[in-house]
Amino acid sequence: MGMTITEKILANHSGRDRITPGENVWIDVDILLTHDVTGPGTISIFKKEFGEKAKIWDNDKVVVIPDHYIFTADQHAKRNVEFLRSFAQEQEIENFYDVGTPRYKGVCHVALPEEGFARPGEVLFGTDSHTCTAGAFGEFATGIGNTDAAFILGTGKLWVKVPSTARFVFDGEMPDYLMAKDLILKIIGDIGVDGASYQAMEFAGDAVHSLNIEERMTLCNMVIEAGGKNGVISPDEKTMDYVKAKSNKSFSPVVNDSDAIFASERKYDVSELPPLVAKPHSPENVEPAENLSYVKVDRVYIGSCTGGKLTDFIAAARILNGRKTAVDTFIVPATTDVAKGLLERKIDGKPLRAIFEEAGCRIGNASCGACLGGPEDTFGRLNSEEICVSTTNRNFPGRMGSKKSQVFLASPLTAAATAVTGKITDPRKYL
Amino acid sequence: MSQNKITGKVFVVGDNVDTDQIIPAKHLVYNTHSPEERKLYGRYAMSGVPDEESGLPKGGVKFVNGDGFESEFKIIVGGKNFGCGSSREHAPLALQVAGVKAVIAQTYARIFYRNSVDGGFLMPLESVDNIYKSFSTGDQALIDLEKNTITNSTTGKSFTLRSLGDAADIINAGGIFSYARKIGMIQTVASANV
The missing domain is CATH 3.30.499.10 (Aconitase, domain 3)
Known part of the structure; x- marks a missing residue:
């Protein structure tokens, strides 16, 4: 019995040959992403639990991208960015994209791949529910809370319950009036806001692979709006071209086994869908x-x-x-x-x-x-x-x-x- | 959280209560580790619920009164997919600060569920059926964690809860950190509360 992309990534990161949906496993984390709304709380929990002078598990693997409350006069919001700034300095986190500097980026989920931190086969956790966006690169990417993120900061590990995979296949030629947003709204309309609760949602089919990387990100971005744990798209040539242009780190892409088991499959013909x-x-x-x-x-x-x-x-x-x-x-x-x-x-x-x-x-x-x-x-x-x-x-x-x-x-x-x-x-x- | 019985007044909401309703985004700026600012999460807990759905069946009930920081309601009863939306841990935290001991819902969005368990904020209990229509805001309820039931003490009716399953170990330990220390995964740290 084969495994899906999501199962294979989680197996690879838990030191297991195979795992099955429903199991709880501890996995190794490749990248932890945080921002100005959830970062300060994460840092406070890290210090409380691991000590004021504790060092994070790997400062190359932590990416801090302030993006939420930036252009505001709100003093609490400004203080929160300052909080990130001093932590980045203290922990020597180079992947910090500070406000008011030429390094400032903006929305973390879009900045993350631009800066080369989204790579096939990897495990990404982020303190934001739309972290699932990076599943577009064939990785396991999902949102977590501050406590879990603080745990990762100290240990580089987190437990996950292995999700089963629901597959959504889009075939046909994309009409020029249709976008990835229409496809994901179609799915959410069909299955509801909890229709994929705690499942991996895989997007497949010719129409999906005809989409550019940014459109694929839109598809994976909204899996959380269907209750999904993560979204994923099998990496192809477009994925490799994009990632290699952004990162020189090696990575190991994985694809579904030919006998992988899916919890469900829905098929759509994109030529029949309206905006x-x-x-x-x-x-x-x-x-x-x-x-x-x-x-x-x-x-x-x-x-x-x-x-x-x-x-x-x-x-x-x-x-x-x-x-x-x-x-x-x-x-x-x-x-x-x-x-x-x-x-x-x-x-x-x-x-x-x-x-x-x-x-x-x-x-x-x-x-x-x-x-x-x-x-x-x-x-x-x-x-x-x-x-x-x-x-x-x-x-x-x-x-x-x-x-x-x-x-x-x-x-x-x-x-x-x-x-x-x-x-x-x-x-x-x-x- | 090892007590076996929880009692209190219930606050009733419907299906798909999302994290923006539990704690609106504009309030996420307060420092969760400053005692003074942390109280504000209690004050604004559930303040994003639309007025007509705030405290069903009638609506129009304030979860926290005026300038207070705590709610008179210790138990929230909701429908399906409670806590959907963002990953903000401020959501279970706000409910805890407001004095909530348990939430009962038929299902949870997973990040909210995980945050409640791993952070040790409150017990996210699942009812077998969607039971929010069997409660009126202000009813007294008794949760029995040994029998896995919630009883509406006002009407006398009881409902079955699902067992906590895998999450029980972490909930009983008080969160992911206590659990990881218990199984020897992380060492005790000087400043930690163990």
């Missing part, structure tokens, strides 16, 4: 965009680990090029690399940034921004009863700020089309 939207207040509340043209919106938000990568802005610019926005439209690049891409990448000879400015968009600094609300002065935050179409990942009550606001989740194409009309709009209207 989708998740209505308030749950990512499972999914409906085709074309059915929602009666919904007037106050705001469009394009950003975050889910929908703020360069691919996402190229998609939005395809529609916004030469058009004007009818409602407030916020553009928040995930990272400083993406922000640079907005200047360098052109459509019809015009940089993306210029396209967005001419369309009347407001452009913010690289960070998590208003995806999770944050302090009240956060750029784009929903402070009242706004109705917003957003390329982010969650629309539970109050996620983007006020619990009176309403968030509709959509792809960057659908968000851009909506920005032009002021009502939820199927992007096929403009493509």
Whole structure:
């Protein structure tokens, strides 16, 4: 009986030849990621449990990327970044991307692969639920809390219950109006926000492997919105090309055994799927965009680990090029690399940034921004009863700020089309 | 957490209560290890639950009153997928600071469950059936961990809970650190509470 990618990675990291879903195993950690919201608490627990003068298990394997509450006047938030700064200094953590320096990156899940820390076959834990994004690189990546992270800081190990794997196969040719966001919303709409509870979600099929790396990250990013433990995509040539360009560390990719056992398999033909939207207040509340043209919106938000990568802005610019926005439209690049891409990448000879400015968009600094609300002065935050179409990942009550606001989740194409009309709009209207 | 019985007033919520409802993101800035700031997590626990769903079946019940730091409700009864959303450990921590001893839900999102267990914040207990409609906010309840039951003392009805399974060892030890010390995986450290 063979093993899945997830089972093989966990077996390799627990010194076992084989393991089966449901077992608890202690595994060795390759990378621990943390940021400004969860890092300070993690550090406090580490010091309490291992001692004030304790050293972390491996300072090359800890990556600290402040990204959440950066462009705010909130003094507690500033103090938290300072907390990370002194810990990085004390522990000699080189992989620290400090605020206010040229090293500052922005959203950790997008910065992590940009900086070469996402590699096939490895184990990544992060103190953020969207750590699962890095499953796009064929690794085991999942979010944990501060206590577990502090345990890793001291020991380099953590226990996990081996998840079974649910497989989602997308075949057919991706239409130009469809994005990875539509595919993952389709799945969440079908199985619900706990439909893959504690399972590995593997994405397979020709359509998945036709996607670029950033789109694959979008797929894996939202497995947590279906309750998944991790998302994973079998590494292929595109994965290898990307990783080798970013990292010179050796790694060992793994693929499914031919007789691997999957807990379930669902198949989709992408040519039959329409652009989708998740209505308030749950990512499972999914409906085709074309059915929602009666919904007037106050705001469009394009950003975050889910929908703020360069691919996402190229998609939005395809529609916004030469058009004007009818409602407030916020553009928040995930990272400083993406922000640079907005200047360098052109459509019809015009940089993306210029396209967005001419369309009347407001452009913010690289960070998590208003995806999770944050302090009240956060750029784009929903402070009242706004109705917003957003390329982010969650629309539970109050996620983007006020619990009176309403968030509709959509792809960057659908968000851009909506920005032009002021009502939820199927992007096929403009493509 | 080795006591076998937990009693208290229940606060009732529905399905899919996510971590932004348990503790809204804007409050995540307080220092969890400063006694003064830590209390604020208690004050704002469950403050993100929409008013109409806050304290079912009627709603409109404040989990923590006004300027207080603790809740009068020691037990939360919810439906399925309690604690979905972010990995913030501030969620079980906020409930603990507010005085919650146990949460009963039919199912949990795994990160919340793990955080509750590994951090030793509270007992995440699973009911066999979805039972939140059998409780009204303010009812008295008795949880018996030997019999694996929760009884609504106000109505007299009892419901079966699942056994803790693999998590029992860590819960009984008081969290992942105590557990790892117990099995000799990590050494006792000077400043640690063992």
